[in-house]
Amino acid sequence: MVVVLLLLFTTGVFARMISFGLGSTLAFPQDSEVELGGELRVGFYFLEATAVSFFKSETTTTLYTGGVAFELLDLIRVGAGMGALTQLNYSEGFKAWRYMDEEFHYVTADSLDEAFLKGMFHYRVYLETAVSDFTIGLTYQVPTSGLTLTDFDLQKLAPLWHQGKFGISTLYWLF
Numbered sequence: 001m002v003v004v005l006l007l008l009f010t011t012g013v014f015a016r017m018i019s020f021g022l023g024s025t026l027a028f029p030q031d032s033e034v035e036l037g038g039e040l041r042v043g044f045y046f047l048e049a050t051a052v053s054f055f056k057s058e059t060t061t062t063l064y065t066g067g068v069a070f071e072l073l074d075l076i077r078v079g080a081g082m083g084a085l086t087q088l089n090y091s092e093g094f095k096a097w098r099y100m101d102e103e104f105h106y107v108t109a110d111s112l113d114e115a116f117l118k119g120m121f122h123y124r125v126y127l128e129t130a131v132s133d134f135t136i137g138l139t140y141q142v143p144t145s146g147l148t149l150t151d152f153d154l155q156k157l158a159p160l161w162h163q164g165k166f167g168i169s170t171l172y173w174l175f
Contacts, residue, residue, distance in 0.1 A: 008046075008070075016175070019043035023171030025052060025139065030165065039169055043069055050081055052124065052141075058091040063141065064116065065124050077128040077135055084119035084149065086112065102146040104163070121147040123159055126169065133174075139167040 020042055027035040037054035048069040053062040067081020087098040087106050098106040099119035109115035121144045128137025142164035147156040 016043065017045060018175065019048075019173060020175055021135070021171040021173040023135075023169055025054075025167055025169040027054060027139075027141065027165045027167040030162075035165075039171060041069075041171065046070055048079055048081065050079075050083075050124070059087055059089050061085065061087045063122055063124060065122075067124075071130075075130055077130060077137070078126070079128075080123070080125045082121050082123045082144070084116050085122050085143070086115040086119045099148075100143070104143075117149045119148060120144060128169070128171075134170065134172055136170045137168070139169050141165050141167065 021040070023039050025037045025039045027037065029035065035054040035056070037052060039053075040051045042049050046068050048067055050065045050067070051062055052065075053060050063083060063085045065081030065083035067079060067083075069077060069079035071077050085100050087100070089096045089098055089106075089108075097109045097112050097115040099109055099115040101107050101118075102120065107118075109118065122141055123144065124139060124141045126137050126139040128135040142159045142161060145156045145158045145160055147153065
């Protein structure tokens with residue numbers, strides 16, 4: 001309880017009313033090669049929306065999260081969020097939106113809306129240190145056990161730790 005009060009107090013004193021950061025990220029999945037991507041964060045006090053995209057030769061996989069972020073004395077930033085994972089497949093000029101199902105397979109959707117609504121939720125947490133307008137930190141992303149916006153069963157909130165992946169992110173904060 002004391003930690004939560006400390007986070008809320010320091011956020012209230014030191015938080016930016018509006019924040020906007022752009023950067024890059026690397027992820028290290030347990031069973032495949034390193035993934036390179038980009039990251040965008042928009043914040044309002046301690047509320048934060050994030051889009052993290054990982055690029056491969058024929059796909060872009062994006063996690064859209066909403067969550068909270070706390071800054072401690074403008075030196076350390078801690079954040080946590082959850083949201084839907086979607087994928088854009090553009091092999092040979094064909095563009096198809098896809099979402100991850102409970103079996104960890106990508107299923108083709110008719111639109112981004114459908115992919116977002118049916119995409120399996122993932123958690124994403126980070127711990128960063130700030131140097132001027134730059135932050136560098138560690139991330140961890142892990143899927144839920146099948147929670148989606150169309151199947152919002154709270155029993156599916158449990159994280160599947162064996163599917164998690166660590167990462168590194170660097171961001172430049174425009175404001």
